[in-house]
Amino acid sequence: MEQENSVQGDFGLVGLGTMGSNLLKNIADHGYICCGYDKDFSKVDLLNQLDQGNIHAYGNIQDFAKSLKNPKVVMLSVPAGKVVDLVIAELVEVLSPGDIIIDGGNSHYTDTERRYKDLEEKGFLFLGMGISGGEEGARKGPSMMPGGDKRAYDTVEEILKKIAAHVNGDPTVAYMGTRSSGHFVKMVHNGIEYAIMQLISETYEIMRTALKMSDEEMYEVYKDWNEGRLQSYLLEITRDIFHYKKPGEKHLLLNNIRDEAKALGTGKWTSQAAMDLGLPIPIIDIAVSMRNLSRFKDLRVTASGIYPGQEKAIYKVKKDEYLPKLKSAYYFGMVSAYAQGMHLLYEANINYKYNLNLDTIAKIWRGGCIIRSEFLESIYDAYNKDPKLKHLFLDYTVHDNLIMSLKDVRAIVSDAVLHGVAVPAFSTALSYFDNFRCAEMPANLIMAQRDYFGSHTYQLIDKEGVFHTQWVEVENVE
Numbered sequence: 431m432e433q434e435n436s437v438q439g440d441f442g443l444v445g446l447g448t449m450g451s452n453l454l455k456n457i458a459d460h461g462y463i464c465c466g467y468d469k470d471f472s473k474v475d476l477l478n479q480l481d482q483g484n485i486h487a488y489g490n491i492q493d494f495a496k497s498l499k500n501p502k503v504v505m506l507s508v509p510a511g512k513v514v515d516l517v518i519a520e521l522v523e524v525l526s527p528g529d530i531i532i533d534g535g536n537s538h539y540t541d542t543e544r545r546y547k548d549l550e551e552k553g554f555l556f557l558g559m560g561i562s563g564g565e566e567g568a569r570k571g572p573s574m575m576p577g578g579d580k581r582a583y584d585t586v587e588e589i590l591k592k593i594a595a596h597v598n599g600d601p602t603v604a605y606m607g608t609r610s611s612g613h614f615v616k617m618v619h620n621g622i623e624y625a626i627m628q629l630i631s632e633t634y635e636i637m638r639t640a641l642k643m644s645d646e647e648m649y650e651v652y653k654d655w656n657e658g659r660l661q662s663y664l665l666e667i668t669r670d671i672f673h674y675k676k677p678g679e680k681h682l683l684l685n686n687i688r689d690e691a692k693a694l695g696t697g698k699w700t701s702q703a704a705m706d707l708g709l710p711i712p713i714i715d716i717a718v719s720m721r722n723l724s725r726f727k728d729l730r731v732t733a734s735g736i737y738p739g740q741e742k743a744i745y746k747v748k749k750d751e752y753l754p755k756l757k758s759a760y761y762f763g764m765v766s767a768y769a770q771g772m773h774l775l776y777e778a779n780i781n782y783k784y785n786l787n788l789d790t791i792a793k794i795w796r797g798g799c800i801i802r803s804e805f806l807e808s809i810y811d812a813y814n815k816d817p818k819l820k821h822l823f824l825d826y827t828v829h830d831n832l833i834m835s836l837k838d839v840r841a842i843v844s845d846a847v848l849h850g851v852a853v854p855a856f857s858t859a860l861s862y863f864d865n866f867r868c869a870e871m872p873a874n875l876i877m878a879q880r881d882y883f884g885s886h887t888y889q890l891i892d893k894e895g896v897f898h899t900q901w902v903e904v905e906n907v908e
Contacts (some may be wrong), residue, residue, distance in 0.1 A: 437486050439465035441589060443507060444517055446473040446487060449561075451506030452568035453593070458485045460592040462523035465889070467494035495524035503586055505559075510541070518545065527553025530582045534559050538699055539617055541611035546578055555582035556694040556842040558609075560616020562803070565597070571595030574792075577612025595798030602798040606791070607784035609613070614703070614778060615791055616773045621700030621714040623801050624693075625767035626664050628717035628855040633760055634668075636842070640745045640851050641752065645682050648672050648796040655757055660764070662803030688760070691721040700774070708779050711770040712858045720854055743849045758838035759856060765832060766859035768801075768809060769822035774819060789813035795870035823866060832863070 443454050446468035454477070458464045466487040467507040468474055477487035489496040495502065502525055506517055514533055521531060531554055533542065542558035550557040556578050563572035571594055576583055583605045606612045637651065639644040649672035656665040671684050697718040704711045723730075745752065772788060779786040792810040796802055812825040822828050843860050846853040865871060880886040882901045889896060 435463065437463060437497050439463045439486065439497045440499065440503070440816035441465070442467065442494060442498045442502065442504040444468070444494075444521070445507035446470070446477060447507065448565050449568050451477060452565055453505075453507060453561075453572075454485060455847070456569055456571070457589060457594045458482060460589070464587060465494060465497040467491055480535075489521055491524055495521075498804070500526075501555075501585065502526070502529040503532070504530065505534045507534050510535045514541070514545070518549070520541060520748065522549075522552065522554070525554065528555070530555045530557070530579075530585060532557040532559050532576070532582070532586070533613075534561050536616065536620075536696055537613050537695065538612040539610040539703070542578075542613045546609045550579070554572050555579040555584045555585075557586075558611075558613040560612050560619065562619055562795075562801075563617065564800065567595065567798050571602070571798050573794050573797060573802070575606050575612045575615045575794065576603070577615070578609060580605060580608075596796075597793075597797035600793065602794040602796065604790045604794050607779075607786045608725065609782075609784070611782075611784035611786060614782070614784065615775065617696055617699050617703065617785070618774055618778075619712065619795065619801055620696035621717075621774075622767050623664075624697035624700075624717040624721070624770040625713045625770070625855060626662075626764060628713075629760060629767065629859075630664060630668055632853045632855055633756055634853060635754075636756060636846065636853070638688045640743075640846070640849060641747070641749050642744055643749065645672055646684070648751075652754060654679075655760070657873055659759070659804055660761060662805070663800055664803075666879060683883045689724060690727050692716070693721050697721070700771075704774050705776070707774070707781055709774055710862065711774055712862050713767050713770055713855055716854045716858045731836040742826075747848065755838040755841055758835045759842040762832060762835040762839040762863075763856050763859040764803075764805060764823070765828060765835075766862060768805065769828070772809065772813075773821050774900070787813075787817065788819070789817060821866075823863075836863075 440462040441457050442465045443450050445468045446466045450466065450472070454466050463484045464486070466477055466485070466548045468487070469489065472491045474487040474489045477485055486497055490499065503728070504521055504525065505875045506514060508514060508517055514535060514537055518531060531549060533545065537558060543732070545559065546556050558573035558578050561568070561572050567573070574590055574594055574599045576590065590603045591601040596602065637648050646792070649669060652665055652669040652672055656662070656669050672682065674683050675681065676683055677771050697714065700820040701711065701715045701718055769877065775786060775788060775791065778784065789810055792806050792813060795809065796806045808827060809822065812822060812828060813819055819825060823832065839856060839860050842855060843857050846856070877888040881888050881898055885898055887896045
């Protein structure tokens, strides 16, 4: 049964699926009157059956809108894409200029840019807000990245700060910047997530294939790693995965899962955005590519049967001596993943005039979100100390830690290459670093080639201007 419209709701939410309903409950837990709307009456009834005095759900959008006090605040928790546009079109019909619309889904930032301008012209205040933390985060405290109209953020700031996760007393939410900045930041967050997950999967590959470690041994490794400077949510859940067995079964559920990784597309968006800006984030690019390759299971099975040498050799090493090297190499790769993501944010901030503060972003990522980790404290310190820091590799503390890990990551990559173990993320992290610290890359040859075949011109080291050369003599034709 639907509730009467005599309520004066503080916060409205469209989309009462797992994320939406948990967010609504989270907000209600903090004393706010919450109103939800969904076309699926079963979801509406589920919320109303809670019989909680400050949660009201509706299956009619007019009744939903009437239940909210002015200015009305409505957040969308619906799938990204056309659905968002359809819901916004419905809301515009029942809301008034001055009301606030928040897109809390994983929308592409270009869509958010378009929606911001369109709603601004119609007099609505719009926020595009990335939310990280999954189902548990929504219920207990997510990390939130709102961007758009500052007046809208000021109106909902108190609510968002109360429902966010907290680290050292600080809420994991803050105003990101103008227009589509919130969803851009969330997109980069997801790209970093892809890279770190790929790195962890490669440590798994080395341990199970090259070191022939048991599931129990790998559990102990991930448990140990998660208790030190590598502590992170992604390692925490990896540890738990290596411990989980279905009731009555003796083997890990993990070993029954098909090796085809799915993706929602946000990693691809991150790579595309970086390409548009002409900025390298190769560890994210390779993570996206490896997920794509995993989907071609039939091709991989066929290839494994026709190419010789696919049996990967076992490393002739002592595990207790080798695992510290792998741990150190993982730290190196993890730092590279964060550094490349932060560099993308730095350049996007300049090009798109978002008014981002990188220290604030690192600060709100420390809790509630999927990429929360101990290392984010170092990132926060680096950008808090130098807000104009162009790249995380230029921070002296990060520099010292990278140097300490460099020998180990070289050993891990070279051993893997020699034994036929695929470690594309580790290899990419190392190559990126080696080129990053290279004062002279071999790109001068590429420029010469481009000028040779396409007259694309080049610049010289010791002379100003743009030049073109006729690289071969043209024969005289009589």
